[in-house]
Each structure stands twice: as C-alpha cells, then as structure tokens.
Amino acid sequence: MKIIVDAYGGDNAPQEIVKGAVNAVKENDGFKVVLVGKVEEIEALVKENEYCGDRIEIIDARDVITNDDVPTEAIRRKKESSLVCAFRALNTDPEAVALISAGSSGAVLTGGMLLVKRIKGVVRAALAPMLPTVKGGFVILCDCGANADCKPHQLVQFAHFGRAMATAYMGIQNPKIGLLSNGTEDKKGNELSTQAFALLKEEKGLNFLGNMEAREILSGDYDVVVADGFSGNIALKGCEGTALAFMTILKNSIMAGGLRAKIGYLLMKPVFKVVKKTLDYNDHGGAVLVGLQKIVIKSHGSSKAKSISASIMQAVTLHNRGIIDEVTKALTVENPVESTEA
Amino acid sequence: MKIIVDAYGGDNAPQEIVKGAVNAVKENDGFKVVLVGKVEEIEALVKENEYCGDRIEIIDARDVITNDDVPTEAIRRKKESSLVCAFRALNTDPEAVALISAGSSGAVLTGGMLLVKRIKGVVRAALAPMLPTVKGGFVILCDCGANADCKPHQLVQFAHFGRAMATAYMGIQNPKIGLLSNGTEDKKGNELSTQAFALLKEEKGLNFLGNMEAREILSGDYDVVVADGFSGNIALKGCEGTALAFMTILKNSIMAGGLRAKIGYLLMKPVFKVVKKTLDYNDHGGAVLVGLQKIVIKSHGSSKAKSISASIMQAVTLHNRGIIDEVTKALTVENPVESTEA
Numbered sequence: 001m002k003i004i005v006d007a008y009g010g011d012n013a014p015q016e017i018v019k020g021a022v023n024a025v026k027e028n029d030g031f032k033v034v035l036v037g038k039v040e041e042i043e044a045l046v047k048e049n050e051y052c053g054d055r056i057e058i059i060d061a062r063d064v065i066t067n068d069d070v071p072t073e074a075i076r077r078k079k080e081s082s083l084v085c086a087f088r089a090l091n092t093d094p095e096a097v098a099l100i101s102a103g104s105s106g107a108v109l110t111g112g113m114l115l116v117k118r119i120k121g122v123v124r125a126a127l128a129p130m131l132p133t134v135k136g137g138f139v140i141l142c143d144c145g146a147n148a149d150c151k152p153h154q155l156v157q158f159a160h161f162g163r164a165m166a167t168a169y170m171g172i173q174n175p176k177i178g179l180l181s182n183g184t185e186d187k188k189g190n191e192l193s194t195q196a197f198a199l200l201k202e203e204k205g206l207n208f209l210g211n212m213e214a215r216e217i218l219s220g221d222y223d224v225v226v227a228d229g230f231s232g233n234i235a236l237k238g239c240e241g242t243a244l245a246f247m248t249i250l251k252n253s254i255m256a257g258g259l260r261a262k263i264g265y266l267l268m269k270p271v272f273k274v275v276k277k278t279l280d281y282n283d284h285g286g287a288v289l290v291g292l293q294k295i296v297i298k299s300h301g302s303s304k305a306k307s308i309s310a311s312i313m314q315a316v317t318l319h320n321r322g323i324i325d326e327v328t329k330a331l332t333v334e335n336p337v338e339s340t341e342a
Numbered sequence: 343m344k345i346i347v348d349a350y351g352g353d354n355a356p357q358e359i360v361k362g363a364v365n366a367v368k369e370n371d372g373f374k375v376v377l378v379g380k381v382e383e384i385e386a387l388v389k390e391n392e393y394c395g396d397r398i399e400i401i402d403a404r405d406v407i408t409n410d411d412v413p414t415e416a417i418r419r420k421k422e423s424s425l426v427c428a429f430r431a432l433n434t435d436p437e438a439v440a441l442i443s444a445g446s447s448g449a450v451l452t453g454g455m456l457l458v459k460r461i462k463g464v465v466r467a468a469l470a471p472m473l474p475t476v477k478g479g480f481v482i483l484c485d486c487g488a489n490a491d492c493k494p495h496q497l498v499q500f501a502h503f504g505r506a507m508a509t510a511y512m513g514i515q516n517p518k519i520g521l522l523s524n525g526t527e528d529k530k531g532n533e534l535s536t537q538a539f540a541l542l543k544e545e546k547g548l549n550f551l552g553n554m555e556a557r558e559i560l561s562g563d564y565d566v567v568v569a570d571g572f573s574g575n576i577a578l579k580g581c582e583g584t585a586l587a588f589m590t591i592l593k594n595s596i597m598a599g600g601l602r603a604k605i606g607y608l609l610m611k612p613v614f615k616v617v618k619k620t621l622d623y624n625d626h627g628g629a630v631l632v633g634l635q636k637i638v639i640k641s642h643g644s645s646k647a648k649s650i651s652a653s654i655m656q657a658v659t660l661h662n663r664g665i666i667d668e669v670t671k672a673l674t675v676e677n678p679v680e681s682t683e684a
Contacts, residue, residue, distance in 0.1 A: 106525075134590040145524055148532040182487055182575035183448075190490040190572040202352040214579035225670025227576075230532040233524035234573050238556035238580030245560035247589050248476040253616040271603045274595040279588070294510070 001030065002057070002095045003315050007037035008064045008082035009103020011302050014038070015173035017102065018045035020308025025055045027309075027321050031316050036061050036086040061085035069289035071106030074198050075114055083107055087115040088098075090294055098295035098315035100286065102303040110294040112289045120326065123151075125291035126158045126229070127298065128165055129236065135220030137256070140165050140175075144236045144287060155179070155196035155226050157331070159206050161290040162224030164326035170200035170320055175223035180231055186210060192228060200226070205330060214238065243279050283307065283316030290327060295319060343372065344399070345657050349379035349446020350406045350424035353644050356380070359444065360387035362650025367397045369651075373658050376438070378403050378428040393581055405426035409643075411605045413448030425449055432636050433640060440637035440657035442628065444645040451471055451488050454631040456637040461666065463673040465493075467633035468500045468571070469640065471578065474620050477562025482507050488579045489571035497521070497538035497568055499673070501548050504566030506668035511660055516566035520554035522573055527551060532649040534570060542568070547663040547672060556580065569598060585621050625649065627656030632669060 005021050007014045014037055021033045032055045035042050038061040047055055051207040065074045078084055084101055090099045097128050099116075101108045112125060126143035133139050142162040147154065159177050166175035179197055181189040189197060202210045209222065212233045217225055225233060254261045265272075277283060283306060286299035295318050299311045347363050349356045357378055363375045374397045376506045377384050381402040388398055395660045405423040407416045422427055425445055432441045441458075454467060468485035475481050484504040489496065493682045501519050508517035521539055523531040530553050531539060551564065559567055569577060596603045607614075619625060625648060628641035637660050641653045 111592070134594075135585045148530075149526055180576060188490075190570075193572070213578040213583075215583035215586070217580065219582055228532075230524050230535070231573055231576050234522060234556040234569075235576050235580045237524075237555075238559065238577045239584040241555075241557035241560055242581040242584035243588060244557070245476045246585060249617050249620050250478075250613070253613040253620075254610070257610075257613045257616075260609050261613045264606045264611075264613070267602050267606025268596070268599075268610060269606075271592070271595045271599045271606065274599075275588070275591050276597075278591050303580050317645055328444075 001097050001318070001319060002032045002034050002093060003312050004034045004036060004086045004096050004099045005098070005308070005312065006083045006086045006101035006103055007035040007042055008061070009101040009108070012304055013102065014045060016303065016305045017308050020303070020305035020311065021056060021303055022046060022049040022051045024309040024312040026051065028313060028316070029266055032057060033312060034059055034089055034093070036089065037082040038062065042224060051335045055193055059085055067104045069104065069107065071104060071110040074104070074107050075110045075214055083111055087111050090113065090154050095285050095322045096294070097319045098297065100297045100299060100308070100311045100315060102299035102301055102308065105145070105298060105301070108296070108298045109289065114290055116292040116294055116296060118291055118329050119293055119331060122291040123154050123157060125289050126161055127287045128161060128290050129287035130284055131218060131239065132284070133218050133220035137220055138170060138284070139217060139220070139222055140224045141217065142224065142226060142290065143229040143230055143232050144227070145229045145233040146289065149230070150192060150228040152192060152195035155192070155228065155264035156199045156203055157291070159200060159203070159208065159224065159226045160330040161327060162226060163206060164323060164330050165288065165290060167219060168321040168326045170223070170322040172223050174207045174220065176228060177206055177208045177224040177288065178216065178222040179208070179210065180214060180225055180227035180235060182213070184211050192200045196226070229321055239246065283310055285310040288318065293324060295323065343439050343515055343658070343661060344376050344435060345654050346376045346378060346431045346438050346441045347650070348425045348428045348441070348443035348445055349377040349652065350403070350680040351443040352641065354646055355385055355444065356387060356532050358645065358647045359650050360384055361391050362645070362647035363398060363654065364388060364391040365647055366651040366654040367395065368393065370655060370658070374399060375654060376401055376431055376432065376435070379424040380404065401427055401431055405447055407449045409446045411446065411449065413446060417452045425453055428608070429453050433457065438636070439661045440639065441640045442641060442650070442653045442657060443652065444641035444643055447487070447640060447643070450638070450640045451631065452468050454634055458634040458636055458638060460633055460637055461546045461673060463671050464633040465496050465499060467631050469629045470503060470505055470632050471629035472626055473560060473581065474626070475560050475562035479562055480512060480626070481559060481562070481564055481567055483559065483567045483569065483574055483578060484632065485569060485571040485574050487571045487575040488631065491572070492534060492570040494534060494537035494541050497534070497570065498541045498545055499569045499633070501542060501545070501566065502551065502645045502672040503669060504568060504671055505548060506665060506682070507632060508565045510663040510665040510668045512565070514565050516549045518563065519548055519566040519568060520548045520558065520564040521552065522556060522569035522577060523553040526553050526555060538568070561679045576654070626652055628653040630660065635666060637665065659674065
C-alpha cells in the first residue's frame with residue numbers, strides 16, 4: 001500500500017511535509033509513502049530527518065501550484081507540478097491508495113474531481129472534515145466546500161458519504177445524521193434543504209434525525225452533519241473563527257488582568273493545552289474528498305509535520321477499513337442512483 | 343416616545359421582562375415603556391420591582407404565543423396574544439416607535455413582516471444582530487434568518503440596511519462591508535452570492551470590500567457582513583455553538599486538571615467574566631428587523647432583565663439617531679429600488 005504525498009503543497013512545504021512523512025513511516029508499519037516534488041531537496045530532507053529505509057519513495061516534479069494559481073487552469077496546464085504528478089501516480093501505480101496534499105484547496109478539489117474517477121453512481125464528490133465534539137468524539141461535516149451549489153439528491157449522497165466514513169473510520173454502525181438548517185423544526189430551511197429533508201426522510205439505510213442548527217455541530221449529538229458546500233464551509237469557518245476570537249479575547253484579558261490573571265494563566269497552562277489540542281482538528285488528519293475511487297485528503301494549508309503524519313495515518317486507516325467499499329455499497333446496493341452529471 | 347414590550351415572550355417571561363423594563367426607565371430618561379400582557383400580573387411585578395412612576399403603561403392581553411405555535415397561524419389567529427396586541431399598539435399609538443419581544447423568533451419575524459409596513463422600496467425586511475468583535479467593537483450580520491431564500495438584489499438591500507445601522511447606531515460614516523462566502527477570492531461563492539457580488543461591486547454609497555469567510559466575522563475587519571438568511575443563520579449559530587463548546591471543554595479540562603488547574607481557574611475568574619461579557623452579544627441588545635417603518639427588535643429567547651433593558655435602550659438609540667431615515671434615504675435617494683414583492 002502506498003500513500004502519495006504532495007511534498008510541495010502548503011505553507012510549510014517541503015520541510016514539514018517530508019518530516020511528517022518520515023515520522024509516519026518511522027512510527028507505523030504496513031505502508032509506503034511516495035513523496036512528490038524536487039527530488040534533490042526531498043532526498044536531503046529525508047536524510048536530515050534521519051531516515052534511510054525503503055518505505056519512502058520519491059517522484060520528481062519540478063513545478064509547484066500556488067494559491068495564486070486559478071485551480072482549473074493550474075490542474076490542466078501545470079502538468080509537471082507536484083500536485084498533478086501526485087494525482088498521476090495515484091492513478092497509475094496499482095499500489096497507490098491515497099493522495100494527501102496541504103496545497104491550494106481549490107487545486108486539490110479540482111484535481112480530485114477532474115483526475116480521479118468517481119465511484120459508480122456518485123454525482124459529485126464532497127469534502128468531509130472530522131471535527132472534535134465536546135463529548136470527546138468526532139463529527140463528520142459533509143460537504144464543507146467542494147460543491148457551492150447543490151441539488152437535493154446530492155445532499156442525500158453526502159449523507160451516505162458521511163455514514164460510510166463514520167462507519168469505516170469511527171466504527172459507528174448506525175451513525176446519527178443531521179441536516180444543517182436554520183432551525184430544528186421539520187419545516188425549517190431554504191428551498192434546497194427542505195427538498196433534501198423530504199428525500200432524506202424517505203432514504204433507506206440512514207439514521208436521519210432531522211434538521212439541526214449550527215449551534216449543535218460540536219455538541220456530540222450528531223455523528224454526521226449534512227450540508228451543501230457553501231453552508232458547510234460557512235459553518236466550518238465560523239467555528240474556526242470563533243475559537244480563534246475566543247483565544248484572542250482571552251489573551252487580551254489576561255494581559256489586561258494584572259499579576260493575578262497572569263499567575264492564574266501559568267497555573268492553567270496545561271488546561272489550555274488540552275483545550276487547544278481538543279479543538280485543533282488538524283491534529284486528527286485532514287478533510288477527505290469522498291465519492292472517488294481512491295482516497296484524497298486535503299490537509300490544512302498551515303499543516304506542520306504532525307498534521308501530515310496524522311493525515312497519512314488517516315488515509316491508511318480509511319483504506320484498511322474499506323471506505324471505498326462502504327461508499328460503493330451504500331450507493332449501488334441499498335440505494336441505486338444513476339450518475340446524472342459529467 | 344414609547345417602546346412597546348411583549349411582556350409574555352421568552353423563557354423568563356413575564357418576571358425578567360418586567361424587571362428589565364423597570365430598570366430601563368429607572369436608569370434612563372426620555373421614553374416610556376408599554377408592557378403588553380396580563381395586566382394584573384404585570385402590575386404586581388412592576389410593584390415588586392419598586393416602580394410607581396408614570397413611565398410604564400400596561401396594555402392587557404390574555405393570550406400568549408409559544409414556540410409550539412406555527413408562526414403564521416399564531417399571528418393570524420391569536421389576535422389577543424401579547425405579541426399581536428403589541429404589534430397593534432406599535433401601529434396605532436402615534437408615540438410608539440419600537441417593539442421588543444423575546445418570544446418565538448418565527449412569530450416575531452412573521453408579525454414584523456405581516457403587520458408592520460415596509461419602508462418604500464424594501465423587498466423584504468432582514469434580521470440584523472450586532473456581534474462583538476475581537477477589536478472591542480461590533481459587527482452587524484444582515485440577514486441572520488428572516489429570509490431563508492433570497493434574490494441577489496435583496497442582498498444589496500441587506501448591505502444598505504447594515505450600512506444604515508452601522509451609521510445610525512455605531513456612528514461609523516463609511517462602514518466596511520463584506521459578503522459572506524466560501525472564500526475570499528472575487529469568483530468564490532454560490533450562484534446567489536456571485537450574482538450579489540457583481541451587484542454590490544456596482545452599487546453606489548457602499549464601502550464594499552468583497553467576499554469574506556465566516557472565519558473573519560468576529561475579526562473586527564468588517565462593520566457589516568451581508569448574507570442570505572440561511573447562511574447568516576448558520577454563521578451566527580456556528581459562532582454561538584463554538585463559544586459554548588469552548589467553555590464546556592475548558593470546564594471539563596479544569597475539572598480533570600487537579601488542584602493546580604482549579605487554583606489557576608480561581609485566579610483567572612475575573613478574566614473569564616470579561617471574556618464571557620465580551621462574547622455575550624445579548625448584553626448589547628437584540629437583533630433588529632430592519633427595513634420596516636418602525637423598529638422591531640427580537641431579543642434572545644433566554645433574555646434576562648439585563649438583555650431586555652439593553653434592547654429597550656438599543657431601540658431608544660436607534661430611534662434617536664434616525665435609523666428609519668437612514669434606511670429610507672439609502673433606498674430612495676441614492677439607489678431607487680422598486681418593490682417587486684407583496
């Protein structure tokens with residue numbers, strides 16, 4: 001089994017990406033990592049991180065896609081970029097099961113959509129991060145940005161994607177699914193969500209609990225939250241922004257709070273570390289682009305070695321627990337859906 | 343000037359509502375409060391709160407609209423409810439300038455939409471809360487739930503509403519306006535938001551900065567955030583939920599952190615109070631239903647006396663600073679828009 005890693009994607013590439021890959025193979029067995037990018041630089045970094053085994057391969061790629069590139073053009077034209085070369089390896093190497101990149105979200109999404117085959121029946125793939133909940137578990141938010149405009153039946157597929165991920169990755173047999181809306185009542189929602197609600201109510205194989213508010217996302221009362229990519233993205237970024245705002249206000253108040261506050265802070269430092277670790281969903285891996293025949297994971301742009309390592313292990317686990325089969329089964333056996341879009 | 347208050351709306355009605363009204367008149371001059379609800383109970387509560395002046399009036403209303411009522415039906419049929427009677431007073435008493443209710447959001451919105459005349463040119467009113475930012479100021483989120491489905495030109499009106507509020511209430515002459523989207527680039531967005539983006543770029547009288555992510559709402563970099571009611575509601579509730587989740591995780595970590603953490607917490611208690619006060623937007627008043635010929639404010643359902651008092655003072659300030667004129671001017675002088683909806 002090989003995990004293909006775009007070594008030149010993200011704010012801390014290639015140093016932290018290579019370090020994360022080396023740590024992953026040093027600390028775990030059962031897979032190889034293929035690093036894609038400038039071979040001489042990657043070789044030097046692998047050496048620097050004191051790895052000399054045979055579980056890291058390198059594919060040379062001389063170009064890089066940046067956040068300034070227009071995603072569709074970049075994927076089509078920058079054929080020698082680390083990301084496009086990584087997708088090529090994912091498609092051609094029979095041992096390759098997953099691709100990981102911390103690069104431009106748009107490019108990773110576009111690459112996944114254009115270059116990787118969809119599972120039969122899938123209309124469009126969706127991006128699904130796992131967020132930590134107050135109960136200590138995780139909730140899968142699907143879609144969080146791959147599809148700004150959706151049709152109601154796509155949201156039904158997103159529910160299946162989320163269910164499959166919750167089952168394959170978190171081992172939950174009958175995950176609780178909520179539909180993100182502007183209220184909890186059955187009739188709440190916009191045109192899209194109310195139509196999706198009606199379909200989800202009738203769909204087989206889903207433990208659909210009904211409408212839920214963004215307030216409940218992190219509550220732990222749901223295993224899967226279904227949303228169109230626009231709303232899901234707003235929910236995700238809203239959560240991120242508030243956590244950040246909370247930390248800033250806390251820091252300012254400590255600074256203004258005199259000696260007492262500062263001593264209190266020093267004593268509470270381990271507590272804050274736990275809180276930060278709990279809320280920092282990047283430590284648990286990246287967002288999975290679900291619905292494709294191979295696993296594609298988008299790591300956060302600011303990923304350090306730890307996040308990359310976590311994303312690699314996430315890919316290994318998802319593969320070992322048969323995520324692709326779970327999605328395929330959901331769409332083809334229980335709920336046959338014909339693909340209606342190119 | 344009279345502020346009409348629905349004394350039987352909200353989780354803590356009528357006790358906290360009456361208390362908040364009494365506090366508002368005791369601590370401030372220049373307005374009367376009209377409490378609507380069961381007259382004998384309100385009279386007793388006013389007395390209990392030691393007020394015997396002539397700045398509190400009471401209108402008797404025997405019925406109550408609850409969260410279990412279907413909003414449209416309740417507004418149409420429960421004609422003797424405190425909320426419908428309050429709307430009637432708002433429309434008929436020439437001194438009445440504002441209505442405040444902490445009752446069912448749906449009923450307050452529906453009541454505002456059906457029973458209060460719109461400002462000429464307004465397609466639909468929008469709900470606009472003021473959220474605290476990390477810079478110590480406020481940001482106005484418009485719409486946060488009154489219109490689940492919107493047309494692009496409505497979002498342009500919401501921008502004008504927000505601008506008018508920022509100018510009238512916060513004294514900002516050229517407020518910075520952002521459009522809530524799933525990315526900051528000009529082309530990001532769903533069908534609705536990209537069309538609204540194009541219109542906002544061309545609109546006169548608006549300091550439109552472009553697309554922004556939900557991550558930036560509380561950053562203080564924007565005075566006004568424009569959104570359709572569905573997305574805006576998700577952003578608002580997402581922020582609320584994360585703040586709540588943060589506090590829960592913090593509390594759990596303190597409990598698990600032993601004596602050191604607990605002493606640290608005790609020392610930091612004043613800091614946490616400041617943080618809570620900063621983030622608790624209910625302390626600063628309610629969400630304003632903008633676009634109507636009178637001021638309608640929806641206070642949070644869990645409002646205590648303090649929030650009600652704050653909402654009353656918010657209404658007084660908005661009236662004194664000419665919010666209705668600000669909106670009217672924006673829509674009729676600079677940007678004539680014809681009403682296209684009943």
